[in-house]
Amino acid sequence: MAIIRDGICSAPADLWAPLVITAGKLGGMPQLPFSSPDGFVQLTLAEAPGAGHWFVFRGDQLLVEIGPPSPEPTDDLRVRIRPSWARVPLQKNNTGYDPLGSKALRTLYLGRLAGIDCWATEVPRDTDAPAGMNWEGLRTLFSVLDDTHLALAGRAIQLLDWDRAHQFCGRCGAPTAPKPDERVRVCPACKLSVYPRISPAVMALVQRGRELLLGRGAHFPAGMYSALAGFVEPGETLEQCLAREVLEEVGVRINNIRYFDSQPWPFPNSLMIAFVCDWAGGDVTPQPGEIEAAEWFDVFHLPRLPSKISIARGLIDAVAHQMRETYSRNGGAKGIE
Numbered sequence: 001m002a003i004i005r006d007g008i009c010s011a012p013a014d015l016w017a018p019l020v021i022t023a024g025k026l027g028g029m030p031q032l033p034f035s036s037p038d039g040f041v042q043l044t045l046a047e048a049p050g051a052g053h054w055f056v057f058r059g060d061q062l063l064v065e066i067g068p069p070s071p072e073p074t075d076d077l078r079v080r081i082r083p084s085w086a087r088v089p090l091q092k093n094n095t096g097y098d099p100l101g102s103k104a105l106r107t108l109y110l111g112r113l114a115g116i117d118c119w120a121t122e123v124p125r126d127t128d129a130p131a132g133m134n135w136e137g138l139r140t141l142f143s144v145l146d147d148t149h150l151a152l153a154g155r156a157i158q159l160l161d162w163d164r165a166h167q168f169c170g171r172c173g174a175p176t177a178p179k180p181d182e183r184v185r186v187c188p189a190c191k192l193s194v195y196p197r198i199s200p201a202v203m204a205l206v207q208r209g210r211e212l213l214l215g216r217g218a219h220f221p222a223g224m225y226s227a228l229a230g231f232v233e234p235g236e237t238l239e240q241c242l243a244r245e246v247l248e249e250v251g252v253r254i255n256n257i258r259y260f261d262s263q264p265w266p267f268p269n270s271l272m273i274a275f276v277c278d279w280a281g282g283d284v285t286p287q288p289g290e291i292e293a294a295e296w297f298d299v300f301h302l303p304r305l306p307s308k309i310s311i312a313r314g315l316i317d318a319v320a321h322q323m324r325e326t327y328s329r330n331g332g333a334k335g336i337e
């Protein structure tokens with residue numbers, strides 16, 4: 001039973017400790033951006049090329065057919081303006097896509113989406129876009145480009161980056177070669193196999209009663225806070241990494257770790273694995289040089305949050321939604337919202 005004092009709910013510990021957070025069940029969260037789309041089959045060889053979607057990159061920018069700027073404000077503090085629409089070019093026959101004058105530095109076959117071939121190609125950074133098209137970053141294209149195409153663009157840019165970075169063997173220096181039926185480059189001299197590299201990173205949303213612990217790095221847009229995150233080190237479990245990162249970044253100990261969801265994150269090659277956990281002790285002490293600020297925020301008064309492009313927002317929204325329901329039901333929100 002919650003104890004209500006001055007309109008503020010101070011609930012007993014068992015009201016929040018056993019929260020079971022399951023992605024998709026809370027807040028009606030759809031599939032996260034960059035997750036492999038339904039109907040996509042990953043392949044490395046195009047046996048009978050037909051119509052194709054072409055994911056053409058110049059650096060980290062994707063070639064798209066594009067509409068005029070949208071008057072709608074963006075939900076991403078890092079994106080000033082979005083186009084009203086954007087489309088990945090579709091080549092209707094199997095003659096290959098070449099509006100850029102054979103400038104491709106590398107081309108990879110990604111697989112088939114609903115029966116249509118998908119290709120990734122990289123062109124030099126000084127390549128101009130053909131008429132009616134433009135180069136845009138993936139953050140800008142979130143919510144504008146078809147979700148399935150955005151997801152494949154995220155896959156394409158990572159594979160192009162891997163292919164570019166492993167033309168030579170990191171062990172003996174000999175030129176590597178792709179294996180036709182597998183996504184791997186192999187060194188013919190020393191037999192080293194280099195697969196696309198994924199860097200796992202954990203994300204922690206720490207809960208204390210009706211408060212959430214959020215922090216900001218120096219590179220964050222002004223006023224924005226998010227859940228804490230860090231890369232997994234060799235020899236760590238995800239749970240160990242979570243406890244270490246939170247202790248290092250803000251000096252807080254945690255327990256009762258619950259898995260939330262994961263998201264492929266192509267900036268540049270992470271897999272974000274998100275958890276909810278409880279505060280188990282320690283005062284918030286931001287790590288100098290890493291965390292600019294970190295605070296406990298009342299769940300009814302959260303600061304500016306990241307864009308819905310990231311799992312951070314999905315995590316915070318889902319947990320905050322459940323906490324608000326819990327505290328509203330118990331009278332905690334009276335007089336607040």
Ligand SMILES: [Zn+2]
Pocket residue numbers: 169170171172173174187188189190191192
């Ligand atoms: Zn080698």
